[in-house]
Amino acid sequence: MADFAYDTLKITKNHDLVGQRDLRKGVADNFSKRVVAKGGTSSSFGLRHQDHSDFKPFLQRAKDGGAGGIYAGATSGHQGCQPRAQSKGIIDVPYMAPMASATPVHQGRR
Numbered sequence: 001m002a003d004f005a006y007d008t009l010k011i012t013k014n015h016d017l018v019g020q021r022d023l024r025k026g027v028a029d030n031f032s033k034r035v036v037a038k039g040g041t042s043s044s045f046g047l048r049h050q051d052h053s054d055f056k057p058f059l060q061r062a063k064d065g066g067a068g069g070i071y072a073g074a075t076s077g078h079q080g081c082q083p084r085a086q087s088k089g090i091i092d093v094p095y096m097a098p099m100a101s102a103t104p105v106h107q108g109r110r
Contacts, residue, residue, distance in 0.1 A: 002034030005069055009094055012040040015067035027098055028073025055083035063091040072097040
């Protein structure tokens with residue numbers, strides 16, 4: 001997916017939403033490493049368990065940082081779809097997540 005984001009969507013500056021669980025962190029870290037290896041930049045925003053309801057501060061940081069895309073290393077069972085839903089009026093960039101996020105159009109724009 002990082003290749004698609006960089007090569008096709010032309011996202012050179014990505015902002016990652018990372019949970020603390022090993023799998024989600026690993027998935028997001030690998031996405032970031034691939035973007036950086038291709039010449040892009042990536043910044044991360046780690047979440048603690050109690051942060052899993054209000055993603056607006058993260059989304060605002062992504063916008064302020066000039067993010068061209070957001071990658072959420074999260075699943076639907078861990079509110080992987082909520083940041084996309086909360087992004088309305090804050091940031092309008094591609095939202096990407098693992099297939100386990102169960103969003104029908106998880107790679108596109110809102």
